[in-house]
Amino acid sequence: MGLLEFFKRKDVQFSFDLELFQDVSKRVHMKKLAIDTCASFLARTISQSEFRIKEDGKYVKNELYYRLNIRPNLNQTASTFWQKVMYKLAYENECLIIQSDNQDLLIADSFTRKEYAVYEDVFSDITVNGFTFGRTYKQSEVLHLKYANENLAPLIDSLFEDYGELFGRILSSQKRKNQIRSTVKIAAATAKNDKAMKDVQDFIDKAYKAYAEKDVAIVPETEGFEYKEHFSGGGVAMQSVEEINKVTGGFFDQVALAFGIPLPLIRGDMADVEKLTKNYKTYTVNPLLKKFSDEGNAKFIEKKDFLNGDCISVRSASYLDIFELSNSIDKLRSSGIVNGNEIRVELGLDEVDIPQMEEYFITKNYQEMTSLEGGENNNNEA
Template identity: 30%
Template sequence: MGLLDAFLSLGTGSKKNSYEARKERMDYLIEEVTANIYFKQLAVQTSVNLIAKTLARCEFKTFKNGKVHKGETYYSLNIEPNINQSKTAFLNDLVSQLIYSDEGALVVQTDDMQLLVADSYQRNKYAVKSNDYQFVESNNYVFQRTFYEKDVLFLELNNKQIRATIDGLYDSYGKLISGSIKNYNRKNARKLVLNISALFDQEFDKYENEGDEESEADKRIDDLMNNRFKNFFAEGDSVVTLEEGLKLDDFSSSDTKNQASSRDIRAAVDDVIDLVAMAFHIPRGLLKGDVADIEQMTNNFLTFCINPIIEQIENELNRKLFTKEEYLAGNCVKISTDRIKAFDLKDIAGSMEVLVRIGAFSVNDVLEFIGKERIDEAWADEHIITKNYAEIDKYLKASYKKVK
């Protein structure tokens, strides 16, 4: 039964409580549907936040003629893509559109060089000429111009059906979670039986007047069920009075084995998280916040989830920001993932020392890698190498001379 069908069916029932019944039933349906949406949104939005925060820790390095160059493009990609957003907020919108949009994520550049993530757009695809984008809207502003492929950055998931797949899987698990919640409430709810003896009706016969649609006994029962029992079942301490002829028996299960556990609900929710993690190639333990084997999970996350997205962003930036000649001359953007992992200086000291002594890193390279200030001295940019290393032919000649 759909939500509309359920709403229409609320009209049946007694006239006396028709409004209250419809309202109560409608509130229950809205609460149930909302709860199911929240469970799915929890898993998907957690994935979006994890991917966006990881990308925000990457550095977009810009190169000019093969050398690192920090200019307008570097500042825009790493600090302020537009006047209203930081890099982190911008990437969060980008990843959200990448996942939630049926087409993909579109980034347009304004006349004053600001980068904006489009909330909606119309994409016209062609085979032998440039695609174009119309009715581009961002933050309630609709552009009156047409954007062409060379003017935009367009990103899409490798599997465009990932959202449809998640929605399809959740259709079944949503029912399972809803059933688990109902089962939990049913088994753990208090079940009482109100016994009404013949003495109760006789006691109030004397109050009954001719022409009354409802007897005094019925009025007392209605008051008991609708008013006095409300405080009795409240969380705080309460007392309820019962007239002679009424008896309240508790039929709730006292056997803990027959009571439902919230772990059944949690297990169903965990299944939803596992399915979403699988769809986005995120290790399940990383999405749930597990700390066991965190290093291996992080490596897998970077390899199978983050790196493919980074490669797509990097390729799109390079083919749209630079011409073929400029790119071949060494003008490009490279996205560095070196700062994603948190590390202790003691853990990487040995590795840094090796990189310096073989000439791969200078002192300033090491300082920049660990997030420290560079040294404004010529020697800090020099690359050194230990004397223990030599070319193989020179080593053999020196050894031959010693033998002679």
């Protein structure tokens, strides 16, 4: 019998109506989990930073400070706002922030940018939460942030195509290990009767449900109907799922590297946490904060004021408390490098109006050799 004649037989045709095949779902969850984890990790770090405003040599808390650190707009807190900024940068590689008429800072969901060579770029069709602004904004009127020179999305998508295909094949292979496969033998007369076939299909569904859900399942034998199970692999134990975890972990590692996050740090490893955190702050967090401060200085601070010392700086979250830094603080103070208020500012504390905190002190250990020639008297004077 030829292959064509085989498929023409009615007792074969019915078998394709028994819902034996299912589409393999796309493994999009693996990509989304990796990107969300990395974006969330960065967002949590950035949202703990503090924007500081310096005017006339002093750090002040004014309206701009309140907008950047407490409540950018009526519907968001600062931490939620900057987390959303990071998600936009991670997924879209850029983020546009505009200022409304009441000074609220708003993150644009979509916009159109017209670029120029020697004039300011113009932004139009700016939409925020379903509302589209009718006016246009110049580059000097917005905060326009870019995460990298090139969009990471195409890179991650291309990477996912390879890992996703490999992941799907390994997962499908593991599912087939020790899979219970069944065959049903029925009379040819039954195959030609549509109603009889429907009854057979209902019976098969009920039998399958009973086998899957009950510890003990009793199914009656029917004349002209024979049910038989076949164990794939001859009952060999299922292989370990380590291969699946390796593929998933490999893709996750590549995404983390693309975002500049140390792999042991995002995995939660406890070894060398301090060193890894320093590297993470130096090579990933600080460059991002530098982008934020540069954009803020360019848009909120006039050029002449910036040259006179006014600026916006961003202080990242510290992984050490003041007690762990006490020895270093004492050395800085006693060597005359900084005064008390300068140390307080670096620790994130407010300056105090105490004259002694503005003075610089040097201990006798740092005196010049010439000052020690007088002996005990010079030391006492010091």
